[in-house]
Amino acid sequence: METGTLANALIGGGLIGLSSAGMLLLTGKVSGISGILYGLLINEKGQRAWKFSFVLGMVTAGLLLTWLYPPAFLDSPMRRLPTFIAAGVLIGFGARLGGGCTSGHGICGVSRLSARSITAALAWVISGALVLWITKTMAES
Amino acid sequence: MKNLIAFAAGLVFAAGLGISGLTRPDVILGFLDFTGDWNPVMLVVMAAGSLVYGLAWRVKQKTPVLGGTFPNPKPSPPDLRMITGSVVFGAGWGLAGVCPGPSVTLLGNPSLEGLAFFASMLGGMFMFRMAEQPKPGAARSSAVQCT
Numbered sequence: 001m002e003t004g005t006l007a008n009a010l011i012g013g014g015l016i017g018l019s020s021a022g023m024l025l026l027t028g029k030v031s032g033i034s035g036i037l038y039g040l041l042i043n044e045k046g047q048r049a050w051k052f053s054f055v056l057g058m059v060t061a062g063l064l065l066t067w068l069y070p071p072a073f074l075d076s077p078m079r080r081l082p083t084f085i086a087a088g089v090l091i092g093f094g095a096r097l098g099g100g101c102t103s104g105h106g107i108c109g110v111s112r113l114s115a116r117s118i119t120a121a122l123a124w125v126i127s128g129a130l131v132l133w134i135t136k137t138m139a140e141s
Numbered sequence: 142m143k144n145l146i147a148f149a150a151g152l153v154f155a156a157g158l159g160i161s162g163l164t165r166p167d168v169i170l171g172f173l174d175f176t177g178d179w180n181p182v183m184l185v186v187m188a189a190g191s192l193v194y195g196l197a198w199r200v201k202q203k204t205p206v207l208g209g210t211f212p213n214p215k216p217s218p219p220d221l222r223m224i225t226g227s228v229v230f231g232a233g234w235g236l237a238g239v240c241p242g243p244s245v246t247l248l249g250n251p252s253l254e255g256l257a258f259f260a261s262m263l264g265g266m267f268m269f270r271m272a273e274q275p276k277p278g279a280a281r282s283s284a285v286q287c288t
């Protein structure tokens with residue numbers, strides 16, 4: 001990995017950790033993205049304001065990145081539209097059934113050496129790697 | 142105040158995603174591409190993020206600065222339901238290389254595919270909700286069960 005890419009990864013990861021740490025220490029909230037979205041979806045009482053604010057912050061960052069740091073985004077999609085739709089459904093359903101996604105289990109849980117989160121992470125990675133391998137193999141044939 | 146902090150936190154979080162490249166499906170798929178050109182960025186990001194977060198857990202006081210309580214769920218062992226969900230999540234991940242965080246960030250860089258993914262993700266969550274009709278009186282929480 002080039003030093004530039006490594007530096008970006010470390011800085012980015014640090015910011016993600018900082019954000020999650022800040023939320024935890026200041027407000028006691030765990031910034032698991034799937035939980036934040038789900039809470040907004042089901043109109044969870046008492047949680048909507050901060051969750052909406054968080055999402056707004058993320059989208060704002062997205063806009064700023066578009067303007068200031070275009071390499072954050074691909075120019076054109078890697079997959080076709082139906083694939084994104086199928087993937088979205090799987091991610092949404094799977095994140096809730098699994099009790100969290102890469103931000104919740106990945107950052108929060110794994111950092112605390114939670115067996116639950118480590119298992120979740122392994123499950124995602126094995127499943128994901130397999131699906132990718134199948135996708136690649138099918139594309140070649 | 143809490144909402145201002147949440148906004149700032151969301152901003153910083155998504156900035157981290159963008160700077161590290163996790164908003165790019167090729168970076169995520171590269172991490173899953175063990176038989177091909179493996180890209181370790183995701184691992185580095187997770188390690189750095191977990192380290193910083195872990196430190197926070199160590200230095201935290203009795204209560205959050207703005208009041209309230211820290212989450213303290215009973216540690217529970219992995220179960221079939223959680224594993225099944227994770228496998229499903231992983232499948233979606235391996236298909237498109239997008240997960241919830243990048244998906245929200247991508248709303249700031251809109252594309253048809255990104256919007257379709259986001260809508261479908263909400264749809265998937267909604268399906269889960271429908272399948273999970275709660276019993277009357279049962280506690281419902283969207284909090285992540287990360288212990």
